[in-house]
Amino acid sequence: MPREFDFVKASNLFVVGNTGVRIDPEAYCEHGATAAAVFLFGARQRTPESTQRIDTIVPRCVMAELIGTLQAQIRRTDGEAALSQFLDDVDTFAAEADTALEQLHTERRDCCEAGFRTHGREHTCGEAGGQR
Ligand SMILES: [Zn+2]
Structure with missing residues (x-):
C-alpha cells in the first residue's frame, strides 16, 4: 500500500x-x-x-516509518550525498552511544535510577552495591 x-x-x-x-x-x-x-x-x-x-x-515500528520517510525526503530534497552524510552521522552517533552505554554498564549505572545517580554505589533493583 x-x-x-x-x-x-x-x-x-x-x-x-x-x-x-x-x-x-x-x-x-x-x-x-x-x-x-x-x-x-x-x-x-x-x-x-x-x-x-x-x-x-x-x-519502534512507528520510529522506523518516521526515519525511513525522513531518509526518502533527504534524498529527494538534498540529494544522495546528503543522505549518505546523514547515514554516516547516524553511524557515528550509534558508535559513540555504544561506547557510552558500555561505560555506564561497567560502572553499574544502567540498571536502575539509584545506581545511575549514585554511580553504582546504591541500587533499588536488587543489584548489590560496591565494586564488582
Ligand atoms: Zn541497580
Missing part, C-alpha cells in the same frame, strides 16, 4: 534543541517490539524563553 501524506501547516513550532531516548522494556507495539521513550527539550517559537521537556513514547 502506498504511503499516505497530508499537507501539514506548522504553527508556533516546538523547536527542539536536544533530545534523549531510552528503550522502554515495558512498552510494546502490537508487533511485540519494545518502544522508545523519546524526550524532546526545546521551546515554542513564540515563547523561546520558556523551555520545556516533552516526554513521548514511540513504538
Whole structure:
C-alpha cells in the first residue's frame, strides 16, 4: 500500500534543541517490539524563553516509518550525498552511544535510577552495591 501524506501547516513550532531516548522494556507495539521513550527539550517559537521537556513514547515500528520517510525526503530534497552524510552521522552517533552505554554498564549505572545517580554505589533493583 502506498504511503499516505497530508499537507501539514506548522504553527508556533516546538523547536527542539536536544533530545534523549531510552528503550522502554515495558512498552510494546502490537508487533511485540519494545518502544522508545523519546524526550524532546526545546521551546515554542513564540515563547523561546520558556523551555520545556516533552516526554513521548514511540513504538519502534512507528520510529522506523518516521526515519525511513525522513531518509526518502533527504534524498529527494538534498540529494544522495546528503543522505549518505546523514547515514554516516547516524553511524557515528550509534558508535559513540555504544561506547557510552558500555561505560555506564561497567560502572553499574544502567540498571536502575539509584545506581545511575549514585554511580553504582546504591541500587533499588536488587543489584548489590560496591565494586564488582
Ligand atoms: Zn541497580
